[in-house]
Amino acid sequence: MPAPQVTLPADGLIAVVKRDCPTCELTAPVLAELTAHGGLMVFTQDDPSFPETVPDRIDDLALNVSHTLKVEIVPTLIRRVDGREVDRTHGWDRAEWERVSGFQGIGAGLPAFRPGCGARNVEPGVIEDLLIRFEETGLASRRVELGEDEDEFEATFERGWSDGLPVVPPTQKRVLRMLTGTLRDPKEIVGFCPPNLAVLTVEKVAINAVMAGCKPDYLPVVLAAVEAALDPAFSMHGVLATTMFVGPVLVVNGPIRRQISMNARGNALGQGNRANATIGRALQLIIRNVGGGRPQEVDRATLGNPGKYTYCFAEDEEGSCWEPLSTDFGVARGVSAVTVFAGFGLQGVVDQKSRDPESLARSMAESLKAIHNVKLAPSCDALLVVCPEHERTFRNAGWSKARLLEELHRLCEIPGDQLVAGARGIAEGYGPSVVGTMRNKFRPGGLFIVRAGGGAGMFSGIIGGWSSGGAAGSLPVTREVKS
Amino acid sequence: MTVLLDPTSEQSPASRERLVRPDKLEGLTVGLLDISKPRGDVFLDRLDTLLTQRGITVKRYMKPTVAKPAPLPLRNQIVGEVNVVIEGLAD
Numbered sequence: 016m017p018a019p020q021v022t023l024p025a026d027g028l029i030a031v032v033k034r035d036c037p038t039c040e041l042t043a044p045v046l047a048e049l050t051a052h053g054g055l056m057v058f059t060q061d062d063p064s065f066p067e068t069v070p071d072r073i074d075d076l077a078l079n080v081s082h083t084l085k086v087e088i089v090p091t092l093i094r095r096v097d098g099r100e101v102d103r104t105h106g107w108d109r110a111e112w113e114r115v116s117g118f119q120g121i122g123a124g125l126p127a128f129r130p131g132c133g134a135r136n137v138e139p140g141v142i143e144d145l146l147i148r149f150e151e152t153g154l155a156s157r158r159v160e161l162g163e164d165e166d167e168f169e170a171t172f173e174r175g176w177s178d179g180l181p182v183v184p185p186t187q188k189r190v191l192r193m194l195t196g197t198l199r200d201p202k203e204i205v206g207f208c209p210p211n212l213a214v215l216t217v218e219k220v221a222i223n224a225v226m227a228g229c230k231p232d233y234l235p236v237v238l239a240a241v242e243a244a245l246d247p248a249f250s251m252h253g254v255l256a257t258t259m260f261v262g263p264v265l266v267v268n269g270p271i272r273r274q275i276s277m278n279a280r281g282n283a284l285g286q287g288n289r290a291n292a293t294i295g296r297a298l299q300l301i302i303r304n305v306g307g308g309r310p311q312e313v314d315r316a317t318l319g320n321p322g323k324y325t326y327c328f329a330e331d332e333e334g335s336c337w338e339p340l341s342t343d344f345g346v347a348r349g350v351s352a353v354t355v356f357a358g359f360g361l362q363g364v365v366d367q368k369s370r371d372p373e374s375l376a377r378s379m380a381e382s383l384k385a386i387h388n389v390k391l392a393p394s395c396d397a398l399l400v401v402c403p404e405h406e407r408t409f410r411n412a413g414w415s416k417a418r419l420l421e422e423l424h425r426l427c428e429i430p431g432d433q434l435v436a437g438a439r440g441i442a443e444g445y446g447p448s449v450v451g452t453m454r455n456k457f458r459p460g461g462l463f464i465v466r467a468g469g470g471a472g473m474f475s476g477i478i479g480g481w482s483s484g485g486a487a488g489s490l491p492v493t494r495e496v497k498s
Numbered sequence: 499m500t501v502l503l504d505p506t507s508e509q510s511p512a513s514r515e516r517l518v519r520p521d522k523l524e525g526l527t528v529g530l531l532d533i534s535k536p537r538g539d540v541f542l543d544r545l546d547t548l549l550t551q552r553g554i555t556v557k558r559y560m561k562p563t564v565a566k567p568a569p570l571p572l573r574n575q576i577v578g579e580v581n582v583v584i585e586g587l588a589d
Binding site: 154156157158159160161163165167170171176184185186187190208211213214215219222223226247250252253257300304305306307481482484487488489 | 499500501502503504505506507508509562563564565566567
């Protein structure tokens with residue numbers, strides 16, 4: 016549909032008003048006075064019968080004139096000369112109206128000043144419709160027109176845009192609303208999205224965030240997550256293409272967690288919180304749709320894991336005695352940030368008896384040694400999610416996070432004779448040269464700790480990783496959240 | 499009519515044509531790319547022997563890590579030195 020053509024008078028005065036504005040009501044007699052002088056056109060935004068004082072008022076319920084004139088406040092009074100606007104005022108200010116209209120002494124009985132009201136054409140939900148109608152969205156993405164009888168939800172499945180669950184159809188209006196969540200230019204290139212290294216713009220991020228079900232407030236977090244995942248150190252291509260289980264796991268730190276009501280407490284890694292659920296999903300949809308990373312294509316996962324739909328949670332910084340995860344990567348406490356970790360699933364660490372940190376650390380270490388296979392060391396990095404009741408034990412004993420990491424690393428030293436192929440009746444393992452040596456389950460710096468979960472239950476969790484290769488594999492990456 | 503914005507990179511309809519496969523390898527230089535997967539060398543060593551026996555020139559390459567795509571300099575080197583590439587994708 017072509018953009019509307021709006022014809023404005025070349026010369027004279029234009030007023031834009033609405034019934035639902037006390038200042039507009041106040042100025043109704045003034046509009047009548049100016050009409051009597053001649054040369055005033057009055058456009059009404061909400062009620063064609065307003066103002067009754069002006070019989071020749073013009074219906075602008077479609078708001079095409081208001082939008083063309085870029086009216087933001089009503090009443091607005093504009094003077095045009097030779098087809099151009101030469102002066103404008105808004106609200107009621109007698110001196111201003113006298114100056115713009117060229118008539119003195121108008122509105123004699125009125126107060127000297129009253130502020131105006133917001134114009135209908137710039138209301139949220141309305142402005143987006145007008146930008147679309149006037150083809151002024153600035154959005155560059157290809158428009159996909161659905162057939163008249165085509166179901167919009169089914170259409171997204173049929174075009175291969177879904178992760179298997181329904182997505183919110185990315186209409187222009189929804190994408191424009193999503194983009195209000197950031198100050199960044201929709202055309203800005205965020206990076207090159209693996210696996211196809213396709214150009215990824217802020218606009219494409221917003222489209223996929225709409226589909227994932229995000230609110231505009233989440234968009235800065237999604238953008239930070241994408242930037243982290245696209246950092247070559249994270250190796251998103253490898254994380255996607257591997258036959259192993261992993262996908263991007265997102266941990267959010269800083270004030271943004273509470274601003275968007277993320278869950279860091281009970282069931283933090285589970286279902287039920289919109290921000291947790293949709294931010295992780297948006298990243299995966301971007302990899303799928305923009306990067307072209309699809310299961311059984313470049314995604315060669317043997318089993319995958321349910322977290323590849325979405326895997327995102329917040330750290331419970333307020334309830335923790337430790338520094339947030341983001342500080343391990345150089346981001347100051349109190350700064351919002353997202354960390355991406357190549358991880359899978361959740362292996363429980365159930366320990367309801369340990370009341371001293373030594374016992375609990377041993378319990379955790381034995382569980383950590385089982386990741387991938389008890390015969391493999393080092394096997395992969397890991398993210399240990401410590402629950403409140405376990406953290407309490409370390410807190411009461413004065414163990415810092417660094418102390419716990421140090422103890423766990425020491426406890427994860429494994430004699431090579433337990434790891435050699437065939438030992439314990441398991442063919443998996445290493446060649447005979449490991450016998451008599453010690454190997455650690457983790458590379459130095461390959462274990463990370465985050466604090467989350469509900470107040471009841473001595474149940475921590477281990478998020479296993481992909482490789483132990485450090486820079487040759489995948490490193491966790493943290494990015495600050497910026498507006 | 500519902501209008502949606504395309505969430506993809508909009509490259510989907512542009513299918514790339516594959517290069518024409520050579521009828522024979524004689525006279526060509528064959529690159530063998532080891533992607534650093536365990537035992538990939540066993541497979542490629544055997545190919546090396548068989549191709550060399552046929553008088554075909556073989557050049558060997560290796561990715562630094564299986565976890566990442568081959569670095570651009572290595573890709574450029576391979577393109578500049580051989581006519582075809584054989585790589586073992588799995589262990």
